[in-house]
Amino acid sequence: MSDTVDDVDMPYDEGAASKQEKIDSLQERLDVLESQNEEMRDKLLDANAENNKYQQKLERLTHENKKLKQSPLFVATVQEITPDGAVIKQHGNNQEALTEVTDEMREKLDPDDRVAVNNSLSVVKKLEKETDVRARVMQVEHSPDVTYADIGGLEDQMQEVRETVEMPLEHPDMFEDVGIQPPSGVLLYGPPGTGKTMLAKAVANETDATFIKMAGSELVHKFIGEGAKLVRDLFEVARENQPAVLFIDEIDAIASKRTDSKTSGDAEVQRTMMQLLSEMDGFDERGEVRIIAATNRFDMLDPAILRPGRFDRLIEVPKPNTDGREIIFQIHTRNMNLADGIDFTELAELTPDASGADIKAMCTEAGMFAIRDDRTEITLTDFLEANEKLRKDDETNVDDSLAFA
Numbered sequence: 001m002s003d004t005v006d007d008v009d010m011p012y013d014e015g016a017a018s019k020q021e022k023i024d025s026l027q028e029r030l031d032v033l034e035s036q037n038e039e040m041r042d043k044l045l046d047a048n049a050e051n052n053k054y055q056q057k058l059e060r061l062t063h064e065n066k067k068l069k070q071s072p073l074f075v076a077t078v079q080e081i082t083p084d085g086a087v088i089k090q091h092g093n094n095q096e097a098l099t100e101v102t103d104e105m106r107e108k109l110d111p112d113d114r115v116a117v118n119n120s121l122s123v124v125k126k127l128e129k130e131t132d133v134r135a136r137v138m139q140v141e142h143s144p145d146v147t148y149a150d151i152g153g154l155e156d157q158m159q160e161v162r163e164t165v166e167m168p169l170e171h172p173d174m175f176e177d178v179g180i181q182p183p184s185g186v187l188l189y190g191p192p193g194t195g196k197t198m199l200a201k202a203v204a205n206e207t208d209a210t211f212i213k214m215a216g217s218e219l220v221h222k223f224i225g226e227g228a229k230l231v232r233d234l235f236e237v238a239r240e241n242q243p244a245v246l247f248i249d250e251i252d253a254i255a256s257k258r259t260d261s262k263t264s265g266d267a268e269v270q271r272t273m274m275q276l277l278s279e280m281d282g283f284d285e286r287g288e289v290r291i292i293a294a295t296n297r298f299d300m301l302d303p304a305i306l307r308p309g310r311f312d313r314l315i316e317v318p319k320p321n322t323d324g325r326e327i328i329f330q331i332h333t334r335n336m337n338l339a340d341g342i343d344f345t346e347l348a349e350l351t352p353d354a355s356g357a358d359i360k361a362m363c364t365e366a367g368m369f370a371i372r373d374d375r376t377e378i379t380l381t382d383f384l385e386a387n388e389k390l391r392k393d394d395e396t397n398v399d400d401s402l403a404f405a
């Protein structure tokens, strides 16, 4: 640190200097000190700013650190409360364990309750009833906002879905009068992003039915050990909300051809599928519930699921042809501010492999090009560049997936 004001040497000879000399040298020293002061102040400001930055970083890292330290909890079901504690069965590995519980917790627990346990299997908290799981695994929409007009290039498929799903929901009496049972379930199959979910949502919208969606892969991978029960719950929720359209996406995850291996994972998938088949066979109790399932892997399906009375209407939902792509471009640009001269036929011809989802992505990307360029109007060039970009992204993804294969 520099000297304090009290002990500085005077910049002149006390005895010899004249008054004017003293003033001049003091002025000189003052100027130097002022400029140093200025410099120090700037440095101090910079240091403060730097300090703030590090402070924020520290807070972020501390937060992150805290989050990482919180170890995950596991889910288990209480089997029995004994004088020594509670017998719990862990989800996932199905192992039973006797664990101690506090008196306070003991009062709250009953057999069949779901609980969260920590690494040493102590019960940390009681979880909500099934509604909690249902809410996490099922998507329930009382009036999905998709209409038939939002779907392009699938007229035949739309017609068939309407006959098989909409008619029985709106005029169940007609089937009774004629004396036939309406098809139990409809299976939509085809590549990803072609509009299968949209079709199911649109039919629910049109019939004022509740749309209930569940993904097959989640059933078996995320809620291991609970698949069969969740299928039962799913149909129950559908009955409670009838008329309802039950949409089971990625059905191949629960209804794929039996493999030779006898791992417990397979047995669990089998149980889930058997439950699904039995729910579908119990037609009388199903009420006004129509089932639509979807898959990208038709070749993988277990033939049992395709027997009469189950998914006996198979509807292929392919990638759109040129006319279809043109219509889908029109649909997805309905609300976009387009420049004159955009030719959808040309765009459709330039995108031979695109699915509906790809076309939607391309329209959004074209809009992003305009925004990056500070324009509000989207030009043909934006679409062409968007197409180029998405194609390149696709190639990179394919390369990546090959690299990891």
Ligand SMILES: Nc1ncnc2c1ncn2[C@@H]1O[C@H](COP(=O)(O)OP(=O)(O)OP(=O)(O)O)[C@@H](O)[C@H]1O
Pocket: 150, 151, 152, 153, 154, 191, 192, 193, 194, 195, 196, 197, 198, 199, 249, 294, 295, 296, 328, 331, 355, 356, 357, 358, 360
């Ligand atoms: N035929 C179509 N007409 C208009 N938009 C479409 C069409 N197909 C797909 N899209 C767009 O792509 C998005 C995804 O479509 P959707 O979820 O229905 O595909 P999917 O066939 O169910 O796909 P996945 O098999 O991956 O679940 C839709 O929200 C929509 O924006």
